[in-house]
Every structure is written in structure tokens, then in C-alpha cells.
Amino acid sequence: MGRPKVYIANKVPYEVEEYIGKHCDYEKWDKDEEVGKDELFNKISDKNGVLLAGIKVDEEFIDAAPKLKVVSNATVGYNNFNLDAMKSRNIIGTNTPNVLNNTVADLIFGLILASARRITEMDKYVKDGNWKAPADNSLFGVDVHNSTLGIIGMGRIGEVVAKRAKLGFDMDVIYYNRNRKLEIEEELGIEYSDFEDLLKKSDFILLMTPLNNETYHLIDSKEFNMMKTTSIFINASRGSTVNEKALIEALQNKKILGAGLDVYESEPIEIDNLLLKMDNVVTLPHLGSATERTRSQMAMLAAENLVKGVLGEVPPNAVPELIK
Structure with missing residues (x-):
């Protein structure tokens, strides 16, 4: 069985990317602006997991990723998750509480x-x-x-x-x-x-x-x-x-x-x-957790959630509504 495939949909520190690379094959978006929908949907079409920060995960997103197992949010909130749609496809969603x-x-x-x-x-x-x-x-x-x-x-x-x-x-x-x-x-x-x-x-x-x-x-x-x-x-x-x-x-x-x-x-x-x-x-421009150290810690926690999810384990910060 090959390594899981994941997509990193926003810029992350090198050590986070390196950690993911030890366990998964990955592609990444490395520009400052948000990835466009067409680019995103093209990249996730064969992926088992996606790491993102607030991008809407709705039925259209899920339909574009038929092999998807886990979506890891590098945020505390998960209002961007359509929980019903994710649950119907047995997709785990995670977030990053506590570190911020x-x-x-x-x-x-x-x-x-x-x-x-x-x-x-x-x-x-x-x-x-x-x-x-x-x-x-x-x-x-x-x-x-x-x-x-x-x-x-x-x-x-x-x-x-x-x-x-x-x-x-x-x-x-x-x-x-x-x-x-x-x-x-x-x-x-x-x-x-x-x-x-x-x-x-x-x-x-x-x-x-x-x-x-x-x-x-x-x-x-x-x-x-x-x-x-x-x-x-x-x-x-x-x-x-x-x-x-x-x-x-x-x-x-x-x-x-x-x-x-x-x-x-x-x-x-x-x-x-x-x-x-x-x-x-x-x-203020929605800066709650916006320090370099904290955002790096959130990205690493999101990566850990992602890796555990695509390897078939229950991530430590799985959204309760999406766990059977």
C-alpha cells in the first residue's frame, strides 16, 4: 500500500512541511494569497487529506475529493465545515484548540x-x-x-x-x-x-x-x-x-x-x-492568534492531526460531531 496523499492548502513553516513529508506524499500551495477554487479542486482530486485554514468544506469541495478521509483545519473554529456533508462521507474534520x-x-x-x-x-x-x-x-x-x-x-x-x-x-x-x-x-x-x-x-x-x-x-x-x-x-x-x-x-x-x-x-x-x-x-483586523510562534504551533498541530487521520488513527483534535 502506498503512502497517503495530502494537499497543504496554505503556507506553513518548513518544519511542518518536513513533518508531513516523513509520512505522506504531498503537494502544497505556497503563495500568500488564498488558493483559487479551480486550483484547489484540481489538486485535491486524488488526495486522502487536506490541511487548510478556514476554507469552506462544503458538498462541492467534498465532491472534488472522492478519496478524502480527513480535513485538518489550522484554526480553533470549524464553522467552515459542512458537518452533515462530511459525516455522510465519513470524513474526519479536526481543529487546533489550546495552543492559542x-x-x-x-x-x-x-x-x-x-x-x-x-x-x-x-x-x-x-x-x-x-x-x-x-x-x-x-x-x-x-x-x-x-x-x-x-x-x-x-x-x-x-x-x-x-x-x-x-x-x-x-x-x-x-x-x-x-x-x-x-x-x-x-x-x-x-x-x-x-x-x-x-x-x-x-x-x-x-x-x-x-x-x-x-x-x-x-x-x-x-x-x-x-x-x-x-x-x-x-x-x-x-x-x-x-x-x-x-x-x-x-x-x-x-x-x-x-x-x-x-x-x-x-x-x-x-x-x-x-x-x-x-x-x-x-x-483590529482579526489578529487573535496572530503571532509567529503561535501560528507555527497551530500549523504543527494541524499537521499532526492530518497525519494521524490519513494513517487510519483517530486524530487528537477530531471534531466530536464527526466521530462515530
Whole structure:
């Protein structure tokens, strides 16, 4: 029996490619731009496995790859997977959780600090030559320490953020989650909260839920109306967990103080989006896990998942919905 054939659909570090090459015959896409559909479908026509990062795996993709056994996503989320179509063809899908937890938590705290202390706004203020006298209260921000952080979605990343908040900034941390996490409550001294109470009590509200039918527009006008007018909203989950029009309205009407965003309903964000015109909004280009070290670790984990899958083993990070 010959070696498995796989396709690497995005650029990966050399050591990742080398690892795959020890176990499989492979072809790769090595350009910075995303591989085109025709090129991709041509290359996967005889492949047993594909490593990719967010490319849509739908019925058309699957039909183009009749020998496919495993699709390895070099991301945590797998909203790009058509789970029903993959399950009908017994195709395993995998993702790369855990390795990015600390990196994303760093970015989240960057958003919290930048929003609270108006760091990007004040950077522009200085560079535009507007600093001509000592700072008056028109330039003041709000404190992060000793404030209340409400986390919606206490997954792995939420737990890391809670630890930073509690132990590093002396914040009171409350959280809302589908399931209570008594161990984490006891370990960190954080408290479980009712969803509406969290919105009403928190100075900073961090949204960290996955995107699914239940969480689509989880935060809408009703939820923004419950928040303090002094609260800051942070979203590092998925853009469509928030009704962006409602967020813009809440900011325009000063229902909340500000926002820190790494995700949007449409990505890349359109240049005429009103969020880009607001001084009290910090906007990042979906950088959650984007450090060289973390992305390399994610690519290696994706490669390990891929190799195990095409060799007939159950990958360590197989998507549960696709395992019999």
C-alpha cells in the first residue's frame, strides 16, 4: 500500500512541511494569497487529506475529493465545515484548540487596556500635534483594575482571561456559560452570573462564545440597553455573535462608553463601516492568534492531526460531531 496523499492548502513553516513529508506524499500551495477554487479542486482530486485554514468544506469541495478521509483545519473554529456533508462521507474534520489560548488572551487584554485608557485615540492625538497643554479631563480614560469584568462564554480562552483579570488586575470576574465551572470558580474566586445580571453589572463585557444558531446576534439592541452607559464591550469571538447595527447605534447614542473589536460581521471590514469613524472604538483586523510562534504551533498541530487521520488513527483534535 502506498503512502497517503495530502494537499497543504496554505503556507506553513518548513518544519511542518518536513513533518508531513516523513509520512505522506504531498503537494502544497505556497503563495500568500488564498488558493483559487479551480486550483484547489484540481489538486485535491486524488488526495486522502487536506490541511487548510478556514476554507469552506462544503458538498462541492467534498465532491472534488472522492478519496478524502480527513480535513485538518489550522484554526480553533470549524464553522467552515459542512458537518452533515462530511459525516455522510465519513470524513474526519479536526481543529487546533489550546495552543492559542494565551496569545488570544494577551490580545483581549490589549483591547481592554486600549479601550479603557483610550490608547490608540491618544496616540493619534499626540501624533496629530494636538498635545499643547497638560491633559485635562476630556482626555481621561477609565480604570481597569478593581473593576468588574463579565465574560460571556467561559471556554479555555475565557478561563485564561479570567485568571489574568483576577490575579493581575484585581478585577471582580463574573461569567455566564452554558454550564457552570465550579472548579474554576473555586480556583480563581470568580462567580457565575445570570446573563442579564452580567450585562447590568459589568464594567467590561467580553464576548467569547462560538458562532452557532443559538449565538447568532446574541448581543443585540436589547442587550446593549441593559449595559451600563460607562461599560466597554469587547468582542474576540465571531463577528456575527453581535448585531453590528445595534452596536453602532449603542455607541452613537452613548448607551455604552466604547468597544474593542477583533471581529466583524463582514471581514475584511468595509471601509465605509461607521465603526471605523468612531474614536471610542478600537478596531483590529482579526489578529487573535496572530503571532509567529503561535501560528507555527497551530500549523504543527494541524499537521499532526492530518497525519494521524490519513494513517487510519483517530486524530487528537477530531471534531466530536464527526466521530462515530
